[in-house]
Amino acid sequence: MNTLDALTGLADRAAFREGLRAALQRATRTGTQVALVLVNLDGFQAINDLHGQDSGDALLREMASRVLQLARAGEMAARLGGDEFAIVCEQVTAPAALAALAQRIGLAVQAPVAIDGEKVLVTASIGIATASDVSTAVAGDPGDELLRFAAAAVQVARDAGGNGWRFFDPQLHDRAMQRMDLSHGLQLALERNEMAPRFQPIVDAGSGRIVGAELLLRWFPQQGEVSPAEFIPIAEANGAVIGIGAWVFRQACLAERDWHARWGAKAPYVSVNVSVRQLDDAGLADSFAAILRDTGADPQRLLLEITESMLMDDIVAKLRVLDQLSALGLRMAMDDFGTGYSSLAQLARLPVQVLKIDRSFINDIAESGESRAVVEAIISLGRALGLRLVAEGVETAAQQLELCGYGCDYIQGYYFYRPMPAEQLVAAVDKQAALGELPQPGGLYFLLYVSESVAPLSQRQLDQLLLRTRANNAEAGITGCLLYEDEHFMQILEGERSQVLDTFERIRASKLHARVRVVIEGPARRRVFTHWSMLLPDSTAARRHGPDFRAWQTHPMRFDSLADDARVCYAFITAYVPDVKH
Ligand SMILES: Cc1cc2nc3c(=O)[nH]c(=O)nc-3n(C[C@H](O)[C@H](O)[C@H](O)COP(=O)(O)O)c2cc1C
Incomplete structure (x- = not known):
């Protein structure tokens, strides 16, 4: 049965119920998530009364086409009656995606509509419920339950004054709201001067001498610090990472210039992270080239860290960008090595000079024979390919000694230094220079x-x-x-x-x-x-x-x-x- 609503051409209520039931069954089979986004226009009855039913119908047709445009291919958009529309979303991965959809629907509805030569503004109250809300409920047809929950969420949105969206589950709502706030805040973070670089020293495994430093980004919005683990994925999703990434690279270049002026050839190198979204940007190499020219930094003393897992898809396009970056003289490191699936052949093809061994293997290296075996294997693999090895997350003397034993070149971790502001790093390197080349106690x-x-x-x-x-x-x-x-x-x-x-x-x-x-x-x-x-x-x-x-x-x-x-x-x-x- 695939019946259409005569007025708008969307699926009608019967087709909607059928479609929703099928979607729920598919989701159970495949272990994926279904959500229902329910849209009610605010004050539609008043417009109908004021402008007459024909105008009301024209408005509904216009809204139907706007809602339909926002549904993804294959997703069902329906008119359930009156001024109530619905989209059945399948394979939902994150509440934030639903919130973004609700937001887009809200904006689309708000665009003025011409009725009787007059511009009319309409808003919508939107409710979102997911099938996981329903599975905990006991009685009734799951499709009907889902619809009831979404309608309850619409009511909450309407009670809050309309022109907004709500999740049925208040926790999901808070999470999605928070994420949208962060997403918005990230777009303005640089302008507002809320980002700051920190540097974590990387030391020679045997002597403990500082040989480099990884630039780690910190974000301090007004409501307090947000961790990179939280904001980086959001910046990647909303594209802010392109601007932020360029800024971070500039900070790395400025640090390199400064350190070179202070310590010459003995200056630590600067390691900086590059995200997968940046590599998707065909203009990345041009942008970095301009920053290098601008700052006069030495590309040989800059190390770009690329995570292994990000090279999983579209490797050809990414390789092209990596080769361009390499042609600028920049050096490259494979970050978190051992956690992805890159094959030996792939590793040999990449223009990398450094392997960073993931912290998860270092954690229990002193106790677990298995982790030791993995680290030993990675180190000998790196050696065979002529790469330098850096171990991350080193927190104890036993780990350091073990890594020394395997011939690991460099070490990074709390055992030596935490991330610090640039001034502190400068002081640490100065202190080390004052000690000369004497072995550090504890080496x-x-x-x-x-x-x-x-x-x-x-x-x-x-x-x-x-x-x-x-x-x-x-x-x-x-x-x-x-x-x-x-x-x-x-x-x-x-x-x-x-x-x-x-x-x-x-x-x-x-x-x-x-x-x-x-x-x-x-x-x-x-x-x-x-x-x-x-x-x-x-x-x-x-x-x-x-x-x-x-x-x-x-x-x-x-x-x-x-x-x-x-x-x-x-x-x-x-x-x-x-x-x-x-
Ligand atoms: C040739 C030799 C090698 C030793 N090697 C070690 C060692 O590697 N680590 C250690 O803790 N003790 C070592 N010891 C010390 C012994 O473990 C033990 O403390 C010592 O022999 C006890 O003293 P005693 O033999 O006079 O009774 C060594 C002793 C000798 C004679």
């Missing part, structure tokens, strides 16, 4: 020593010793390797400086050995023995893999003679890495 450290056991140790005794050391080392974040041969020890310890020194003091005090001699110690850029605890390779088995120089040796090559040359000694013990077994 990665290593120590290599040799000693002689006071009596020969059996394998059992060695195993027991190892058992005691491993618990402490796991807790203190110490890794390393212990060799025992001809009643001599050689051991390397790696970890946070004070932990390494404390542990070494304990080792030195042990009565199991004597003549403990430090061969070399100092700050380390990376861990060599990346597994926790202490490794005790079977030295004779390990020797079998390497060259055998014994025929040329004039005297047995004991650890204490190797120790005479620190470099040889270091090379000797680190050569055990691939042969090591737990």
Whole structure:
């Protein structure tokens, strides 16, 4: 049955009920959401009385065509009788979309209508109900219920003075209102000077030196700060992100200029986020080129962060824009890496120089073997592609040490610095410059020593010793390797400086050995023995893999003679890495 309303040509009430029932069934099958938008004209009866029924009918026909134009293709628009119209919305994703539709209908209705050569203004009261409102109700046909709820919402809108819209669910209404307020506020935020940049330092994983900073946008409207997680999606939806994005890029360029003037080649680079909507804008590269010219910033010191998931659709067009940006000399980073689905082939095709490992993997890296495996895999993937690696969301010393161990280059997170205003960042870099290139306290450290056991140790005794050391080392974040041969020890310890020194003091005090001699110690850029605890390779088995120089040796090559040359000694013990077994 597909009957039409004779006056307006829209679906009539019977067709509407039928269509609504079918839509509800489809929604149940597909797990999607249906909503009903009900439109009543305010004061229509008065117009009818004043201008006569023919004019009233003409007005209804005009309104019907305006409402129909706003329905999406395939959505049913109906006249239920009198001055009541309805749209059945399917596959609804957010209340804000319904609010936007109601808003558009309200505006369309308000446009003047000529009646008897006179301009007449009409307004509408609009009610919105969603099928999820109904599913919690107990009785009745769901279509009828939905209609009743929408009508109740119309009544609320009318009671509030008409010319407005209401959701049946007051919470949805508040949410949609809030979002529309934010959406409106965002369009004016720059003009009103409500946006401000913050900078979160990015540090070298080994030394803790500031090497860069990510620009993070903050918004302070009158009602108080709104988080980027909330306003960025809205700015993307309403297009404000284009203007805001250009402003943010300009701030990044200004920071780069300023820092370059202060610290020259040692200035931190500036990392800045680019949203998916910006990449859809074919004019993006031109706009950025103009800002670069204008500010005189060095594009090589600017890093654009692009999230992995945004490259999912329309990759060809986005690649074109990315290539244009790259041609300007700008560098690029893949943000939140590991959370999307980009294939290796895709990654290799993108003009990126940096991978940022998503914080979700870093969170439990010290506890979860699975996260460790993912991070290790991402880092070796990045290495293979010649990319620099930045870990985000680092909050503890254990995470930092673990990342150092895997050879992660740079680190960003609360463990080092929170986002801060530009002046604070300048002060932090100045302070660091004043300290010179000295390693920061708390950085990665290593120590290599040799000693002689006071009596020969059996394998059992060695195993027991190892058992005691491993618990402490796991807790203190110490890794390393212990060799025992001809009643001599050689051991390397790696970890946070004070932990390494404390542990070494304990080792030195042990009565199991004597003549403990430090061969070399100092700050380390990376861990060599990346597994926790202490490794005790079977030295004779390990020797079998390497060259055998014994025929040329004039005297047995004991650890204490190797120790005479620190470099040889270091090379000797680190050569055990691939042969090591737990
Ligand atoms: C050759 C050697 C290596 C050791 N390595 C470690 C170590 O890596 N971590 C640790 O906490 N303690 C280490 N220790 C110290 C022992 O765990 C333990 O504290 C020490 O042997 C106890 O002292 P005692 O042997 O005099 O009873 C080591 C001791 C020796 C002799």
